[in-house]
Amino acid sequence: xxxxxxxxxxxxxxxxxxxxxxxxxxxxxxxxxxxxxxxxxxxxxxxxxxxxxxxxxxxxxxxxxxxxxxxxxxxxxxxxxxxxxxxxxxxxxxxxxxxxxxxxxxxxxxxxxxxxxxxxxxxxxxxxxxxxxxxxxxxxxxxxxxxxxxxxxxxxxxxxxxxxxxxxxxxxxxxxxxxxxxxxxxxxxxxxxxxxxxxxxxxxxxxxxxxxxxxxxxxxxxxxxxxxxxxxxxxxxxxxxxxxxxxxxxxxxxxxxxxxxxxxxxxxxxxxxxxxxxxxxxxx
Amino acid sequence: xxxxxxxxxxxxxxxxxxxxxxxxxxxxxxxxxxxxxxxxxxxxxxxxxxxxxxxxxxxxxxxxxxxxxxxxxxxxxxxxxxxxxxxxxxxxxxxxxxxxxxxxxxxxxxxxxxxxxxxxxxxxxxxxxxxxxxxxxxxxxxxxxxxxxxxxxxxxxxxxxxxxxxxxxxxxxxxxxxxxxxxxxxxxxxxxxxxxxxxxxxxxxxxxxxxxxxxxxxxxxxxxxxxxxxxxxxxxxxxxxxxxxxxxxxxxxxxxxxxxxxxxxxxxxxxxxxxxxxxxxxxxxxxx
Numbered sequence: 001x002x003x004x005x006x007x008x009x010x011x012x013x014x015x016x017x018x019x020x021x022x023x024x025x026x027x028x029x030x031x032x033x034x035x036x037x038x039x040x041x042x043x044x045x046x047x048x049x050x051x052x053x054x055x056x057x058x059x060x061x062x063x064x065x066x067x068x069x070x071x072x073x074x075x076x077x078x079x080x081x082x083x084x085x086x087x088x089x090x091x092x093x094x095x096x097x098x099x100x101x102x103x104x105x106x107x108x109x110x111x112x113x114x115x116x117x118x119x120x121x122x123x124x125x126x127x128x129x130x131x132x133x134x135x136x137x138x139x140x141x142x143x144x145x146x147x148x149x150x151x152x153x154x155x156x157x158x159x160x161x162x163x164x165x166x167x168x169x170x171x172x173x174x175x176x177x178x179x180x181x182x183x184x185x186x187x188x189x190x191x192x193x194x195x196x197x198x199x200x201x202x203x204x205x206x207x208x209x210x211x212x213x214x215x216x217x218x219x220x221x222x223x224x225x226x227x228x229x230x231x232x233x234x235x236x237x238x239x240x241x242x243x244x245x246x247x248x249x250x251x252x253x254x255x256x257x258x259x260x261x262x263x264x265x266x267x268x269x270x271x272x273x274x275x276x277x278x279x280x281x282x283x284x
Numbered sequence: 285x286x287x288x289x290x291x292x293x294x295x296x297x298x299x300x301x302x303x304x305x306x307x308x309x310x311x312x313x314x315x316x317x318x319x320x321x322x323x324x325x326x327x328x329x330x331x332x333x334x335x336x337x338x339x340x341x342x343x344x345x346x347x348x349x350x351x352x353x354x355x356x357x358x359x360x361x362x363x364x365x366x367x368x369x370x371x372x373x374x375x376x377x378x379x380x381x382x383x384x385x386x387x388x389x390x391x392x393x394x395x396x397x398x399x400x401x402x403x404x405x406x407x408x409x410x411x412x413x414x415x416x417x418x419x420x421x422x423x424x425x426x427x428x429x430x431x432x433x434x435x436x437x438x439x440x441x442x443x444x445x446x447x448x449x450x451x452x453x454x455x456x457x458x459x460x461x462x463x464x465x466x467x468x469x470x471x472x473x474x475x476x477x478x479x480x481x482x483x484x485x486x487x488x489x490x491x492x493x494x495x496x497x498x499x500x501x502x503x504x505x506x507x508x509x510x511x512x513x514x515x516x517x518x519x520x521x522x523x524x525x526x527x528x529x530x531x532x533x534x535x536x537x538x539x540x541x542x543x544x545x546x547x548x549x550x551x552x553x554x555x556x557x558x559x560x561x562x563x564x565x566x567x568x569x570x571x572x
Contacts, residue, residue: 015374018370019371019374022371023387026390026391026394029394030402032408033405033408036408093300093301096296096301097300099297100297100301104294104297112301112305116305118305122550123502123506123523123546123550125506125508125527126316126526126543126546129316129530129539130313130315130543131308132530133315133316133319133540134312137315137319166304166308166309223396227397227399227400229398229400229509230506234531243400246400246404247400250400250404250407259404259408265398265401266401269398270396273392277389
């Protein structure tokens with residue numbers, strides 16, 4: 001079944017129909033989420049009551065739009081705060097890891113590389129509870145020993161940041177390493193010959209070369225952090241990020257305001273996703 | 285002197301990764317295991333023992349849910365492979381240039397969107413007052429509203445939807461690297477479509493199939509949102525039980541034991557998958 005080998009046209013059409021059906025299946029849930037954001041009804045379901053923008057800009061109950069729903073606005077802020085930290089930390093550690101794995105040979109490198117990949121195969125819920133259990137026992141020990149309070153080690157934003165960072169760093173490391181591997185070391189040597197210091201050469205030559213990968217992994221980290229649910233669920237305290245707030249609202253019974261948030265999320269994710277591909281595409 | 289500074293540089297690079305892996309991955313998992321083998325005998329008094337694991341095997345609800353989660357995850361993995369393979373083959377072999385990029389992108393867009401939004405979309409489609417139920421009534425295929433949410437089929441469909449990209453991407457990558465001339469040669473030598481699929485395409489795609497299956501299985505096993513939101517009252521999922529023990533019941537010891545069992549199962553499957561296909565974790569997961 002390749003273009004150069006003729007196939008019966010009936011089989012070809014069946015195949016095309018299947019592929020089309022598959023893409024409809026992919027697009028369907030997102031499409032309905034977006035469409036019902038404009039339904040002038042208090043339930044995100046049929047019948048269609050007419051077009052409205054109230055779920056975005058509405059101010060009167062029950063039609064309170066996203067931009068006036070304080071809980072959602074606040075949780076978007078929380079998510080942005082968490083995502084900024086996670087992305088910054090993950091990219092910083094990921095860049096160090098890339099240099100370590102690409103530039104250095106040492107005993108136990110294979111083992112360390114395997115350990116670095118482990119977070120990919122640990123289910124998010126387990127990652128969450130293990131960090132929760134560990135930080136609570138550390139907090140208990142410290143509190144017993146010193147008599148002080150260690151709120152940072154209790155469920156809350158710090159733990160959420162650490163929990164997301166613990167697996168997103170692996171992705172950042174992989175993306176940045178892949179780019180660093182393609183770097184021609186003779187460029188750096190040339191800089192050294194021309195009198196640059198070791199750090200100067202890295203800053204002037206190597207880091208600019210890595211920039212596309214660094215930006216791409218930062219964008220992907222923000223995206224993954226914004227969307228993470230499993231790990232966050234176990235570590236969250238009183239300030240909940242967007243996905244947790246939406247989940248709580250969904251369980252209580254939803255209004256189309258959730259569709260409106262989702263529509264905004266879909267747009268932002270699509271833009272960020274495209275951006276990451278664009279930056280990664282530059283490495284070819 | 286030069287070697288001293290490079291040694292220093294090496295240790296400076298080694299510090300962050302060690303801090304990350306030791307504090308956030310290794311120690312927490314050791315801690316999880318220690319908590320899972322401690323039994324509460326009084327307020328803040330514990331002793332070591334395997335009571336929590338005994339409780340798991342002694343209570344049918346627990347191990348049945350565990351088995352159910354495992355079996356449904358395997359089923360979801362098989363379904364994803366069967367549904368995803370033709371798509372990957374189509375993208376890799378039957379399209380070229382811009383069409384290929386577009387199709388590939390169209391596959392990816394849904395997965396940049398939060399899982400919560402995707403699941404919400406399925407709820408709108410499948411619920412009693414939902415789009416599909418109304419469409420069926422409009423077409424006259426059914427008389428009254430149909431509830432398609434809150435059953436195992438809905439969970440299965442949600443799981444496949446959530447993880448199909450992780451099957452399609454590695455498959456497209458491996459199928460892309462298969463030279464068309466090998467398939468042509470197969471036809472020239474008198475092979476049929478089936479035998480070529482079996483003798484040439486599938487063996488070549490094996491690395492992609494294995495890594496796709498591993499990722500999909502793990503994602504299904506560790507999924508929380510899909511079974512909770514799409515499943516009914518009886519559709520228990522093991523991650524949901526872990527959540528209940530931790531957050532609702534506040535029984536961290538039993539919850540840790542559950543978590544450890546889930547981790548053991550997922551590691552075992554990853555390990556077995558890699559052994560069966562004679563691949564290493566680094567080759568399979570390190571592909572970006």
